[in-house]
Amino acid sequence: MSVATAVAHPNIALVKYWGKADAALNLPATGSLSMTLDVYPTTTTVRVDPDATADTLRLNGSERDEQATGRVTRFLDVVRELAGSTHRAHVDSVNTVPSAAGLASSASGFAALAGAAAAAYGLDLDARALSRLARRGSGSASRSIIPGFAVWHAGTDEESFAEPLPAPDLAMVIAVVDSGHKPVSSREGMRRTVLTSPFYPAWVTSTAETLTAAVTACREGDVDRLGRITETNALRMHAVIQASDPPLRYLTATSHEIFDRVERLRADGVGAWATADAGPNVVVLCRAADAETVRAALAGLVELVVAHPGPGMRVVERA
Ligand code: PMV
Numbered sequence: 001m002s003v004a005t006a007v008a009h010p011n012i013a014l015v016k017y018w019g020k021a022d023a024a025l026n027l028p029a030t031g032s033l034s035m036t037l038d039v040y041p042t043t044t045t046v047r048v049d050p051d052a053t054a055d056t057l058r059l060n061g062s063e064r065d066e067q068a069t070g071r072v073t074r075f076l077d078v079v080r081e082l083a084g085s086t087h088r089a090h091v092d093s094v095n096t097v098p099s100a101a102g103l104a105s106s107a108s109g110f111a112a113l114a115g116a117a118a119a120a121y122g123l124d125l126d127a128r129a130l131s132r133l134a135r136r137g138s139g140s141a142s143r144s145i146i147p148g149f150a151v152w153h154a155g156t157d158e159e160s161f162a163e164p165l166p167a168p169d170l171a172m173v174i175a176v177v178d179s180g181h182k183p184v185s186s187r188e189g190m191r192r193t194v195l196t197s198p199f200y201p202a203w204v205t206s207t208a209e210t211l212t213a214a215v216t217a218c219r220e221g222d223v224d225r226l227g228r229i230t231e232t233n234a235l236r237m238h239a240v241i242q243a244s245d246p247p248l249r250y251l252t253a254t255s256h257e258i259f260d261r262v263e264r265l266r267a268d269g270v271g272a273w274a275t276a277d278a279g280p281n282v283v284v285l286c287r288a289a290d291a292e293t294v295r296a297a298l299a300g301l302v303e304l305v306v307a308h309p310g311p312g313m314r315v316v317e318r319a
Contacts (some may be wrong), residue, residue, distance in 0.1 A: 002122065
């Protein structure tokens with residue numbers, strides 16, 4: 001029996017992934033750019049058990065039902081095929097994102113699972129192969145394999161992996177807006193957008209151009225340009241989503257209030273730019289030196305967490 005444990009952190013995209021070119025392989029329609037965080041780690045242990053007849057999943061100490069385990073089993077099937085194994089496994093995952101916070105945990109979750117499962121099934125994969133593997137669980141997980149800033153490429157199964165990108169000294173202030181109700185999953189939201197949003201073709205072409213500009217700004221350390229790209233791209237993503245049928249909206253009044261405060265910060269000369277994923281939480285990008293100023297400006301509305309660039313996925317134990 002072989003056991004391995006891995007740790008991974010969530011990431012927040014500055015140029016978003018929204019829309020698949022291939023749903024089975026989780027190939028994105030466009031590339032994306034993100035920062036892996038140093039907060040909210042997920043720790044996952046995979047124990048391969050030759051005597052087990054089914055995979056099991058424990059999440060934060062409680063056993064999950066067949067439906068929740070199904071997604072993990074489909075992911076482990078990919079690992080088993082690579083490893084030439086038919087053995088089932090026990091997965092034990094601990095997620096430090098407060099469950100009420102509603103922050104996406106699929107990126108850290110599938111990055112940690114990819115690392116632990118690859119090690120437990122005896123696969124020796126480099127970062128590129130691990131990123132491609134994590135992508136199969138959740139697209140954004142491909143980027144949580146990588147420390148700090150990462151670009152995830154669109155393309156074929158072979159070509160679609162994330163790799164590191166040099167970046168200036170940035171931080172993110174996370175505003176935890178979530179009021180408790182579960183948003184439409186990113187999987188369903190993307191599907192609805194691709195099928196029904198008349199703006200989707202424009203989102204794809206503009207995001208491809210935006211990514212090129214963002215990579216250049218990142219490499220050149222042009223924080224103002226990167227920040228502006230980040231907020232514009234987030235608003236474009238929410239615009240393409242909001243043009244879907246049936247209607248779909250992820251941002252709430254509080255989310256908009258935070259975008260307003262960030263705009264006021266900029267008017268006061270502080271470099272701060274807001275972004276938001278498929279939910280009401282808002283994340284504010286700024287220079288590391290401005291993180292405290294940004295936090296203070298947002299205080300009193302919702303819970304705030306300051307994050308910096310964090311480590312990539314690490315296997316911390318194997319036996
Ligand atoms: O990886 P998924 O399927 O959870 O999709 C992530 C989608 C966004 O978080 C909204 C954007 C992104 O690039 O992370």
